[in-house]
Amino acid sequence: GAGVSQSPRYKVAKRGQDVALRCDPISGHVSLFWYQQALGQGPEFLTYFQNEAQLDKSGLPSDRFFAERPEGSVSTLKIQRTQQEDSAVYLCASSLGVASQETQYFGPGTRLLVL
């Protein structure tokens, strides 16, 4: 596709509900990243995929957060039993290769509000 897309753009969940956020990276991009951006803050790294392999999940805040990229393209970030502190914008980014200097292309984000 032309860019990274994410869906839904907005999600309202009641506390305790499970949510699933989708990311469609740029076609052919090997690397995929998830970030969490709280209001008024910079994005914080959550997890990284190289193709279908999740190589780094050190930023996931708890075991309620789970991410997958089963076929090495689309990725889903799942949050179980959502809490109010999970309210944030979730950004997905992809890059063509696997080098740390490569440009990461960001999606528009999913704004999650947990009530």
Place this chain on the structure above:
Amino acid sequence: AQTVTQSQPEMSVQEAETVTLSCTYDTSESNYYLFWYKQPPSRQMILVIRQEAYKQQNATENRFSVNFQKAAKSFSLKISDSQLGDTAMYFCASSGRVGGGADGLTFGKGTHLIIQP
């Protein structure tokens, strides 16, 4: 671990003026990369400029340039001839890991830049 600090929450300048956004960082990596990303209101974050730490020459991209001071761990962004479209949040970020493989960026808290007409 890497940390990135942006000490200017908000800046405002007149159109056509030059503005400098500050950033300091800390890293234990021997080789790393520094970035400035721009996040316009309600739009996607895009890369403005990139600097490789082992290169002494400061990166430039048209009206955007950096002042990279490795010893001081400082990485400021200069925007010349500022335009209304430059209004956005600007994030400084670092990247780098042993072996050079891809890793997540470490971002600062951002500077909200407002260009006044």
